[in-house]
Amino acid sequence: MTKATKIISFIGLTIAMLMGTLDSTIVNIALPQIMTHFDASLTDTSWVATIYTLALAVFMITGSKIADRYGRKKIMLLGLALFGGFSAACMLATSLPELIAFRFFQGLGGAIITPIVLPMGIEIFGKAHMSKIASVVGAVTALAAAGGPPIGGVIIKYASWRWVFGINVPLTIAAFLIIAMGVRESYDESLAGRIDLPGTILLTLGLGGLTFGLLEGRQYGWQSGIILGTLIGGVLAIGLFIFIESKVKHPLLELDLFREKTLTASSLVYFLTGFTLVSPTLILNYFLQDVLNDTALHAALIIVPVSLTIMVAMPLGTKLFDQVGAVPVTLIGLLVMAASLLLLSFITTTTPKAVIITFLVIHGVGFGFSSVSLVASVKHLPKNKSGIGSGIVNAARQIGTCLGIAILVTVLDNNVNTAKQHIHQDAIQIVDRQQLSPKVNKVVHQQLNSLFSTTESAKLTTKNKQTNLRRALKQAAKSQVDLPQPQKGTDLYQVYQAQKKLALATDNLKAGNQQLQKISQGQKKLLVGLKQLAQKEALTIALRKIKHTKNQQISRAFSHTYLVGAVIVLILSPIALLTDRKSLKS
Numbered sequence: 001m002t003k004a005t006k007i008i009s010f011i012g013l014t015i016a017m018l019m020g021t022l023d024s025t026i027v028n029i030a031l032p033q034i035m036t037h038f039d040a041s042l043t044d045t046s047w048v049a050t051i052y053t054l055a056l057a058v059f060m061i062t063g064s065k066i067a068d069r070y071g072r073k074k075i076m077l078l079g080l081a082l083f084g085g086f087s088a089a090c091m092l093a094t095s096l097p098e099l100i101a102f103r104f105f106q107g108l109g110g111a112i113i114t115p116i117v118l119p120m121g122i123e124i125f126g127k128a129h130m131s132k133i134a135s136v137v138g139a140v141t142a143l144a145a146a147g148g149p150p151i152g153g154v155i156i157k158y159a160s161w162r163w164v165f166g167i168n169v170p171l172t173i174a175a176f177l178i179i180a181m182g183v184r185e186s187y188d189e190s191l192a193g194r195i196d197l198p199g200t201i202l203l204t205l206g207l208g209g210l211t212f213g214l215l216e217g218r219q220y221g222w223q224s225g226i227i228l229g230t231l232i233g234g235v236l237a238i239g240l241f242i243f244i245e246s247k248v249k250h251p252l253l254e255l256d257l258f259r260e261k262t263l264t265a266s267s268l269v270y271f272l273t274g275f276t277l278v279s280p281t282l283i284l285n286y287f288l289q290d291v292l293n294d295t296a297l298h299a300a301l302i303i304v305p306v307s308l309t310i311m312v313a314m315p316l317g318t319k320l321f322d323q324v325g326a327v328p329v330t331l332i333g334l335l336v337m338a339a340s341l342l343l344l345s346f347i348t349t350t351t352p353k354a355v356i357i358t359f360l361v362i363h364g365v366g367f368g369f370s371s372v373s374l375v376a377s378v379k380h381l382p383k384n385k386s387g388i389g390s391g392i393v394n395a396a397r398q399i400g401t402c403l404g405i406a407i408l409v410t411v412l413d414n415n416v417n418t419a420k421q422h423i424h425q426d427a428i429q430i431v432d433r434q435q436l437s438p439k440v441n442k443v444v445h446q447q448l449n450s451l452f453s454t455t456e457s458a459k460l461t462t463k464n465k466q467t468n469l470r471r472a473l474k475q476a477a478k479s480q481v482d483l484p485q486p487q488k489g490t491d492l493y494q495v496y497q498a499q500k501k502l503a504l505a506t507d508n509l510k511a512g513n514q515q516l517q518k519i520s521q522g523q524k525k526l527l528v529g530l531k532q533l534a535q536k537e538a539l540t541i542a543l544r545k546i547k548h549t550k551n552q553q554i555s556r557a558f559s560h561t562y563l564v565g566a567v568i569v570l571i572l573s574p575i576a577l578l579t580d581r582k583s584l585k586s
Helices: 003-022 028-038 047-070 072-091 096-125 127-158 168-182 197-220 225-245 255-259 261-276 278-291 296-303 305-324 326-344 353-370 373-379 383-432 438-451 463-476 491-509 514-578
Strands: none
Touching: 003 072, 003 096, 003 127, 003 168, 028 047, 028 096, 028 127, 028 296, 047 072, 047 096, 047 197, 047 383, 072 096, 072 168, 096 127, 096 373, 096 383, 127 278, 127 296, 127 305, 127 353, 127 373, 127 383, 197 225, 197 383, 255 261, 255 383, 261 278, 261 326, 261 353, 261 373, 261 383, 261 514, 278 296, 278 326, 278 353, 278 383, 278 514, 296 305, 296 353, 305 326, 305 353, 305 373, 326 353, 326 373, 326 514, 373 383, 383 438, 383 514, 438 463, 438 514, 491 514
């Protein structure tokens, strides 16, 4: 195989990796359009994204094993056919249930192609170039994961949501043709016998139960029977899987692989990269869109520096890995990610976007260095075990993302709900301190109760309710009944008192004088106008104070969420000390 053929073949593999990972995030930005198109609920529509992530997490290890056993090229082509075919089906779906079903099979294709890119790349270039291959694979994976929202945003802006899926079709065809013509077949020659069917079923049930529980716990409630049942069932299935795998002659997953501590530790580090990626791509996205009211595309463009930084940081980390080993690189990566989450906790509604982007760049550096664990995970494995090793470590990252969503979004929901209660209480007190007519006061209380009643994830209020508040206040403020006098000490109060004296004097003189009667009527209207103006100022002051309180409370809610993530990563960062054998000898 010539050098040019090798490069072209590897490009085909990276296209496959790009698509498989990209579709785990690119669809999120299209969910509102899909929901509108099919006139569906947010809960039902979210399954378009959830089912793909579920399929990735559940079938990666099984897909890797089947590829090792029956031929990686054959299974890669099968995976591409599934992925591309069902991408086209998703594009043409006529109902939401159809789309969700097609997304599952698309995810099955993604679960097949994603983990076997690394072993196929090693087969092309040899294990001597493994670190470079893994560096490119990791950088492409990071670019795809973090680049999904902005790419999806551009597609949505200039085309239909259907092209979020349709874009995969030409890319799949290109990857399929390149791999079919340029890549040689490879196997794990040490495997024999049939695929372990009981192990496959148990692993699927175990990972399926755990992943479903983590992804849907917020929706169904963590104490609901279905979530507790799936989580407990998943743990039991994994436990039974481990027991059976230790007994069967030809296991689906050789448990002896985990005796290689570098694989286990590196998988856990890669798990943490998936966990932390939730903060910039999901938590911060909520903040930008739901708090700062940025457009989806604008928010995505602010987040994209994470992936661009990773593309530089991971190759740099790989070079350092070749020189000093995995331990210092992965440890620094985890510590930098923890530090970036700490920095993100200082973001408020007035933080300049340039500062936010700087924090994201720091996160990208940490993510890129930590992703070197992908290289470390297979470094000390035999070449023929690189496929299953890649499946394990990639599945770990997917499960880490699921756990990140489960923990961090749940923490955010709880924090936002607490913030909403405080804002509501403070808002009522602020309004009660203002001089308002009984009617306006009543309308404000009603609208505030409605405004803070939403329970949507990470949302303080909805735009419709904010619009309703402004409309209701504007209508109520037109009433001239029981208007309060301007507040004492204000300029309007002094003007009002002077005008009141003039009106009283005019009343005393107006008897029999039509001209003075007209002046008196005008003065009374002026007094009413001054009262209304004073009430408008009082409302403006109240709303300004409420907004200030809201910004403080909601920023604190997000801040605490980032802090939880930072603490978790910091506590688990010593795992990096086991990502290389060198650290064990010294």
